Amino acid sequence: MTRSGRRPDRMGHSIFMDDMRIEFLGDAALLLRLGERIDAAINRRVHAYAALLRAQAPNWLIDITPAYSCLALHVDVARIDVAHVSGALASRGDPLGVAREWLADWLARSPVEVDNGAARTVEVPVAYGGDNGPDLAAVATQACICVDEVVSRHSCAEYSVAMLGFAPGFSYLLGLDASLVMPRLATPRTRVAAGSVGIGGAQTGIYPNAGPGGWRLIGRTPLRLFDAQRDPPTLLRAGDRVRFIAIDAATFDEMNAHPQ
Amino acid sequence: MSLEILAPGLLTSVQDGGRFGSRGLGVRVGGAADKYSLDIANLLVGNDRNAAALEITLVGPSLRLNRPATIAVCGATIDAHADGVALQGWRPIALPADSVLTLGTCRRGARAYLAFDGGIDVPIVLGSRSTDLRAGFGGHAGRALQAGDNLPLGGPHAATTTTIAPASWWIDCVADLDFGDSIAVRVLSGRDATTPVDALYAREFAIDSASDRQGLRLLGNALHLANDYERVSEPAIPGTVQLPSDGRPIVLLADAQTVGGYPRIGHVIDADLPRLAQRRAGQHLRFVAVSRPQAHVANMEQRARRARIALAIAARQHNAERQALR
Numbered sequence: 242m243t244r245s246g247r248r249p250d251r252m253g254h255s256i257f258m259d260d261m262r263i264e265f266l267g268d269a270a271l272l273l274r275l276g277e278r279i280d281a282a283i284n285r286r287v288h289a290y291a292a293l294l295r296a297q298a299p300n301w302l303i304d305i306t307p308a309y310s311c312l313a314l315h316v317d318v319a320r321i322d323v324a325h326v327s328g329a330l331a332s333r334g335d336p337l338g339v340a341r342e343w344l345a346d347w348l349a350r351s352p353v354e355v356d357n358g359a360a361r362t363v364e365v366p367v368a369y370g371g372d373n374g375p376d377l378a379a380v381a382t383q384a385c386i387c388v389d390e391v392v393s394r395h396s397c398a399e400y401s402v403a404m405l406g407f408a409p410g411f412s413y414l415l416g417l418d419a420s421l422v423m424p425r426l427a428t429p430r431t432r433v434a435a436g437s438v439g440i441g442g443a444q445t446g447i448y449p450n451a452g453p454g455g456w457r458l459i460g461r462t463p464l465r466l467f468d469a470q471r472d473p474p475t476l477l478r479a480g481d482r483v484r485f486i487a488i489d490a491a492t493f494d495e496m497n498a499h500p501q
Numbered sequence: 502m503s504l505e506i507l508a509p510g511l512l513t514s515v516q517d518g519g520r521f522g523s524r525g526l527g528v529r530v531g532g533a534a535d536k537y538s539l540d541i542a543n544l545l546v547g548n549d550r551n552a553a554a555l556e557i558t559l560v561g562p563s564l565r566l567n568r569p570a571t572i573a574v575c576g577a578t579i580d581a582h583a584d585g586v587a588l589q590g591w592r593p594i595a596l597p598a599d600s601v602l603t604l605g606t607c608r609r610g611a612r613a614y615l616a617f618d619g620g621i622d623v624p625i626v627l628g629s630r631s632t633d634l635r636a637g638f639g640g641h642a643g644r645a646l647q648a649g650d651n652l653p654l655g656g657p658h659a660a661t662t663t664t665i666a667p668a669s670w671w672i673d674c675v676a677d678l679d680f681g682d683s684i685a686v687r688v689l690s691g692r693d694a695t696t697p698v699d700a701l702y703a704r705e706f707a708i709d710s711a712s713d714r715q716g717l718r719l720l721g722n723a724l725h726l727a728n729d730y731e732r733v734s735e736p737a738i739p740g741t742v743q744l745p746s747d748g749r750p751i752v753l754l755a756d757a758q759t760v761g762g763y764p765r766i767g768h769v770i771d772a773d774l775p776r777l778a779q780r781r782a783g784q785h786l787r788f789v790a791v792s793r794p795q796a797h798v799a800n801m802e803q804r805a806r807r808a809r810i811a812l813a814i815a816a817r818q819h820n821a822e823r824q825a826l827r
Contacts, residue, residue, distance in 0.1 A: 267689055267738050267768030268796040279733055291525065306524040306736040308760050313736035315524070318797075319804060335797060405527040406734065406760035409636045413734070442731070449527075450636050467527075469626045469638035475526050 261348065263341050269316050271341055273348075276310035279443065281415050282355075283310045284403045288479045289353040297347070301340065307479060308404050309413070316340045360401070362482040365447070365462050367396065367438050368493035373461035376426075380440065380457055384420050392487055394418040395438075395459065400445065400483040410449035410467025410475040414483055417445045429455030436462045438485070449475075460485075463496035502568055504617070506650040510562035510604065515621050515640035515652070516614075518551025520629035524759045530739065531631045531639075534714050534755045534778035535612050537677050538576030540807060542616035544814050545573035545593045545672070552620030552655075553630035555646075557613040559781075561604020562646060568654065569598050569662055571618040575672075577610030577779060578680070583665050592671040593818075595662035609680035610779040619655035634714065635756065670817060672810055677803055679776050683785040686773040689796055691742060692735075693764035694727040701742070701766055701788050706750070710782035715756040716743075717780055723748025726764055734762040740769035740777075742788075754778055770796040772803040 264272040273290065276283040291307040294314065298305075301320035306313040321336035369392045370377040381388045400416035407413075423440045430453060433439070437448045439456030448454055449466035466476050477483065488496070506513075516539065519532030533539035533556055540550040555562070561579055574581055574590040581588040582603045583596050590613070596602065607613060623630050623641050632640025641652055683705060695701055701724065709718035724744055737743070741753045743763035752769060754777060769777060770791065780786060791799070 264692070265689075265793060266736065267740055268770050268793060268800060270736070270738055272736065277733060304521050304524045304530075306759050308735050309733050311735055313524075313738070315521070315738070318800070334801075335794065337793065337797070404734075404760065405525065406736075407527060407758050409523075409526060409528045409633070409638075411527050452635065467636065469633075469636070469643075473526075474523075474528075474627065479525070 263344055266313055271314045272311050274311040279309050285355045287312050289355045293353055360480050360482050364484050364486050366488045367460040367462050367485045368488050368490050369460035371490055374459040376457040377459045380423055380459055396485040396487045402477045402479050402481045404479055412446055412477045414445045417443055423457050425455040429453055463493050502654050503651045505565045506646050506648055507563040508648055509646045510557055511560040512558035513562045513646045514556050514632040515553050515623055516556040517553040517630045520627055520631055523627050527759050529756050531633050531756050535576050535775040537775035538614045541672055542573045542575035542614040544811050546571045546616045546618040548620050554614050554616035559607050563603045566600045571595050573616050575614050577607040577613040579607045579613040580605030586665050592668040595666040597663045611781045612778055617654050622653040622655035676806055684776055685787055685789045687770045687791040688767040688788045691765040691767045693766050695724050695766055696727040700724045702790055705785050705787045708780045708782050708784050714754055716751040716753045719750045732762055734760045737761040740774055741765050742767035772799045
């Protein structure tokens with residue numbers, strides 16, 4: 242990637258760098274875009290950039306939100322001293338433009354290395370069906386397979402945590418078996434139990450807290466996905482590999498009554 | 502060194518300047534929905550501008566102070582009394598120990614901020630004292646206040662008064678808040694376009710009663726996207742204007758989710774987020790398109806006004822201390 246690879250687009254809104262693009266997200270954030278689809282390789286690069294940026298963040302970079310194929314860089318524009326920046330941007334008094342220039346330069350000298358070997362594997366026990374997974378039978382019907390086959394296909398796959406978002410500790414997992422891809426519920430539930438494992442489109446994930454939700458619920462884990470008092474507060478981290486281990490309802494009740 | 506909640510009001514919670522640094526875990530920024538009013542209330546009582554205060558929604562709480570305190574009420578215009586004496590907003594008020602403070606109905610605006618000198622000293626969780634009402638952590642017990650709650654106040658505190666002593670001066674918020682029935686909010690273009698392209702700006706929207714700290718839901722004829730396809734979830738921020746499939750925009754507020762899959766058709770500028778947070782159900786707003794340089798100027802102007810207010814407050818407090826020494 243070279244500086245000559247950058248060019249402002251027609252609208253002056255973004256900078257292209259080969260396969261990357263820097264966009265503005267409102268007036269206090271940049272969006273570094275690596276793609277526009279759910280793709281494990283793109284997602285690994287997103288998290289590699291997020292980790293490197295966290296380690297090297299200037300004081301005005303106050304938060305980073307990695308997502309599937311892009312990451313937001315949240316900027317405290319008041320901490321960017323435009324007076325000490327030379328050139329045309331400073332004269333326009335444009336701190337977010339200064340941040341964008343910094344990011345473009347940083348990207349040009351910061352090749353990321355994606356390390357697949359470092360990912361840890363987390364086993365997540367799940368009680369499938371019944372009250373723990375009220376949509377399991379409907380998912381089986383829609384997929385034209387039996388309930389046991391849904392459980393088998395869901396628990397045999399290896400998933401990776403693509404991002405945490407939407408709610409604290411909510412983990413979006415990649416790796417769902419293609420036969421289990423299901424549209425969301427037409428009418429979301431007003432209350433989903435904490436720990437519920439759901440399918441939403443090609444994604445599967447776990448609800449950390451009770452609340453409303455539109456994914457199809459096939460099971461539930463007794464593990465606590467998020468605890469603000471715990472360090473780290475989330476059970477899963479972006480990049481983790483996840484395996485679901487089928488447990489029966491009695492084991493769920495036992496584990497739920499005696500959380501570790 | 503605490504205050505005791507006698508009646509909680511409609512939805513009263515501990516909020517500060519917000520929770521930063523954990524968005525990658527899905528933790529929203531939260532904090533005061535109207536951070537301008539929180540900021541001024543804290544300055545008036547001598548606190549750091551991001552200190553924790555009470556956010557009051559539409560109907561306020563009653564509480565008892567167990568130490569003398571300097572308080573300030575900013576944001577929405579709200580009925581307030583201390584032991585039967587009517588209190589005005591946007592000024593510091595010294596109250597003696599054992600005062601019973603009664604906040605009534607918000608007359609104009611939706612959210613009032615009640616700050617105490619020393620701040621509300623609940624534990625810091627993930628870098629903030631704010632209550633995350635949806636996830637149930639932070640603030641006091643991770644929830645809205647209830648009768649019987651005791652909240653610790655920070656120290657050291659300077660108030661020693663034995664009488665109710667309001668300042669004779671106040672802060673004018675007219676440049677930064679607007680409680681009128683219909684307001685204009687400035688918006689930057691988002692990633693997704695509507696058809697026609699000016700659909701967002703061409704009409705007035707009413708505020709739906711289902712609005713909350715996460716977002717203002719807007720009522721009006723459905724808007725349409727120029728390109729309708731299933732989007733991959735991407736980061737969202739307070740101010741993001743989402744367009745769900747029903748065509749009715751949602752403007753995200755302080756409790757914006759960290760990522761969302763809805764198309765985003767605009768982003769309200771930072772300086773107008775306090776105005777948004779003061780909208781009430783049934784009131785109206787319209788969007789005005791601005792460029793990023795225009796947004797930057799508006800944000801800088803608001804910061805400059807806040808800096809002047811901070812200086813003016815510091816000067817008044819300095820004079821008051823000198824007079825007290827005489």
